[in-house]
Each structure stands twice: as C-alpha cells, then as structure tokens.
Amino acid sequence: MKLLRTIALDPSDAFVFDVPADPGDWAVSGAFRFCDRDPARLGGKERSAFRSGFLGVRSWGWSTLAQIVHATEEDRRTLVELLASRLVERFGAPDLATARLAAEEEVAFAQSLCTHPIGALVGVHRAARDGEIRESFRRLQLREGQRHGKAFSFMEIEEEIEPDSTLDLAKMGEEQRRR
Numbered sequence: 001m002k003l004l005r006t007i008a009l010d011p012s013d014a015f016v017f018d019v020p021a022d023p024g025d026w027a028v029s030g031a032f033r034f035c036d037r038d039p040a041r042l043g044g045k046e047r048s049a050f051r052s053g054f055l056g057v058r059s060w061g062w063s064t065l066a067q068i069v070h071a072t073e074e075d076r077r078t079l080v081e082l083l084a085s086r087l088v089e090r091f092g093a094p095d096l097a098t099a100r101l102a103a104e105e106e107v108a109f110a111q112s113l114c115t116h117p118i119g120a121l122v123g124v125h126r127a128a129r130d131g132e133i134r135e136s137f138r139r140l141q142l143r144e145g146q147r148h149g150k151a152f153s154f155m156e157i158e159e160e161i162e163p164d165s166t167l168d169l170a171k172m173g174e175e176q177r178r179r
Helices: 044-052 073-091 096-112 169-178
Strands: 002-007 026-028 054-056 061-063 065-070 121-129 132-141 156-161
Touching: 002 026, 002 054, 002 073, 002 096, 026 073, 026 096, 044 121, 073 096
Parallel strands: none
Antiparallel strands: 002 065, 026 054, 054 061, 065 121, 121 132, 132 156
C-alpha cells in the first residue's frame, strides 16, 4: 500500500504558508479546509495554501510537495484515526464517527494519487471554477542523475495524475448533516 507524506526540499514552505507541515507528516489533499471559504477572498499565505498545499495531518500545516511512500494497513488506520480526531478538534465535526467517515474518504482520495513508484513527488494546483474547488495533480520527476536535495532540481513535470473523480466531500457532508 502507498500513502503520501509531506516533504521539505528547502525551507521555502516556512515562508509560503502560515503553518508549514512537519516534514514526513502523513499528507492528504486538504481541500476540505476551504469548503466554507470563498477562494476569491483568500489572500497571502492562505491563498498559497489553497492554490498549492498538501495538508500535513499531525501538524495541520501545509507542504508544497508530497512524496509517495510505502505504508502498512496499520499506518492507514492510524492516519484515518488521526485525521478523524483532527476533524473533530480543529474543524468542528459533530462526532468521531462522522469524522471517521470523512477521514476514510479523504485518505482513500490520497491513496488514489499514489499510482506512481515509491519516492515519486506529487504537486497540487487548486482553483475555484463555477463555485467548485478543482484540483489537478502532477508527478514531478528528478532530472536524470539528480537526487532529492533542492526544490529547483524538480523542474520537469512528468505527467498529470487523475484522481478518483467520484469523491464528493461536500455531498458527503450534506448527507451526514441530514442524518
């Protein structure tokens, strides 16, 4: 099984985001953090997080890149439970059971981005269009002969990643509120 972890190739995330993710933190897209916000009104570092941040679940901070890593089923369960508790504590989910359902969906979405080899880096770009948040993901490829080290060595976009488009967190939240 593969999941995403945040990665810091240089200190730039500390300048780009209000709260940078801790390197090695389990990562999810985190677009849900903007579901009750008007993206057109976001400014500065908050706008940067909206446009290009992966959410580090433990730190509740942002990372420009995530790395595909090997994970166990126990890692996945731990991530779901951690995200569920964060959704209750920091996002106001009504209870842990409801939050766990949302966390399962968010982690499944993150897993759908892990179709490339272990060690591959993934970037995100978000935009608001027609009242919806749209995300596109890209795998970044090291230039031949280079190792991880500097962000600017990752200039080549290998290909876009198509996530599972059946996931609708807004609809899921509406269904949960009706219950």
